[in-house]
Amino acid sequence: MIRFLLFTCALLTLLPHYCVAQNANVVIIPQPNLMVVQQTTFELSPATVIVYDKKTSKKDISHLQKQIQRETGLTLKATKKRKPENVIRFVTDYSITIPDNGYQLFVRNNEIEIRGNFAGHFYAIQSLLQLIRKENSKILIPVTNIMDHPRFPWRGMHLDVVRHFFGKQDVKNYLSWMARYKMNVFHWHLTDDQGWRIEIKKWPRLTSVGAYRNGTLKGHYTESPDVYDTSRYGGFYTQNDIREIVRYADSLHITIVPEIEMPGHVSALLAAYPELACTPGPFEVQRTWGVFDDVLCPSEKTFSFLQDVLDEVCKLFPGKYIHIGGDEAPKVRWKNSTYCQSLIKQHQLKDENGLQSWFVQRIVNYLQSKGKRAIGWDEILDGGLAKGAAVMSWRGEQGGLDAALAGHYAVMTPGSHCYFDHYQSAYPTEPLAFGGYTTVEKVYSYEPVPKILPKEKHEYILGTQGNVWTEYIPDFSQVQYMIFPRMLALAEVGWTQPGNKNWTMFKEKLPIHFSWMEREGIRYSRAVYDLKFIPKPNPNGPGILLHIETPDGLQAQYRIGKDQTMRTYVEPIPLQESAIVYAVSAKDELPVGAYNTYNYWHHLGSGNAVTLTPPPHQQYSNGGAFTLTDGITGNLPWKGSEWLGFLGEDLTAIYDFQKPTAIGSIRVVSLADEGSWIHGHRPVQVFASEDGLTYKAVRVKKVNSGFAQTPPLQEAFYQCQATTRYLKVVVPNSGIIPDGKPGAGHRAWLFVSEIIIE
């Protein structure tokens, strides 16, 4: 294979760029399944003509013309007349040489030929667009042969427009970005507790009442007490808006799967039509996040209502699948309803899960009668899977696996790899996110077909999808940030045969796509270039040794404190006084990522070989006892790595200072995040010992440290007077979680990040 080098270096914008010699083999995302690139080029010019055959879609031609115009400024003519050269020729080919939705793209010196079927031409266009380079004011495409087709038929992206609402143009942009990366299913989460976002003519209160809420939670769901802003918030899509978006999606070969949640996540619906609940209400369009007990009552009135809604939904969306939700539907209302209990008896159902299955089966049958298929979140398996329903596996891969084993179709979208509302960077500067930590590399590593699924069942795995829940995504620029570049990684998971995937190559391809994002004004994350601070004890003295780890091929540049001199990191940095270390991944001394800071607090305990009895809980034992002496007082939002967790147990730390040492104060930095069952500690006790065997209590006095406390971070500051070689600090757990708090009756977590001894 001859390698063709293109030198591309995007313009400098906010961040200095990662300039690389771009190998033309290493450009297209998702990676084509067979691609050979040569050293010569085809030059695109105003004289280049698009030639197409009878079966070529006019929409595809028009898409190519528009995109070429947008990306190069060239307006290309299209014709059905034959022309010998300087053409982009479309040939429709349904022969077996090209798998369904596949294409062949031949870029020769004097012409480009695209052969494809179904959506194949469109996908060839996307590959072609990604190959275009400007060099010395020429628009060039490397001579290339590609043979390519998708691995999975469902390459999806989901968007929650309920928790936060995004207008028509935002949705269209989202679709256009999916299309660039050959994704073809848009899962549109249109209804939930916090809003109803689709006009239903027969039931107008769904939008006049259900589309608006009287405020929105501020900050994180798990923080307490809750704080709300009080502005009315909402919006919805009219049926005309929806038709326009459906037409646009169709021009991009994207099918829209609308989601109408049932029987749970229906607060907005019940606020509009309370008579469909099991209890009288009233209900409000929720202002906060989570799971709510009020669900639809499975009455004839409800079914008739849902059928009306689905009638209109089915007319608006031409695709085969309608998503009927089914997740997180608490059963307490059904348990307490004599009507529901009589239904369970009447239909000889096992329990409330059986009733949900019965509910779902009725809806599945109704949709089938209208020529549609239902898909639901994996909870629809809980009481037995409805015949004819497909499953969207989100609580792991088990749901998808069970469905496929039983001969049902499944879409794999496990929270662990496919939830793009999770953090993608461990930097403390990340915008607030739902939780979790899903790096672009982790997304890339995802394999949608469970290992233990027998080969003959593989066809039931339809594909995969990235989910974008928007509780903590208040505006569209943040949607962009959360999906770019994770969506690109998932696009490759869905399209490319596993044998052709390669993480190193994917990373090499990213800079050219980042340049495109910048040209398009898209906000994206450079977390793929994140560096890691790794503090270690310093065997040669007090304090710590700060190691910095960068991704392959990059080096760290750093500076310390007020000194502005940037240095290249070559060996661990000894820290023996309090200081802030600023560092960034760099290529040839040019920053390529975002800066990270290590805010080191030097104190008597820094780097001390402290022992902990008992050890921290294995789930939160990162870095071991050294975590308490690494000079880092824990960042928000907390993500585990700087914290030690103790479940129901006290923290007991023993320090050996090697010689009698005067102690004046102790600060304990801990968390109080009751929504996560993490409670503050009881009063700290301090003991001194000369021999490490017998300890005497040291009198402590709690004082106000004068530092602002940022909940859920908290700091307890104690004055004490002792001169001692050994020091024991006991931080008592708060014990059993009291009634009325989340997790009442369970053991509380104690989370401590640092004990500062001065």
Ligand code: ACM
């Ligand atoms: C879900 O994340 N509740 C499907």
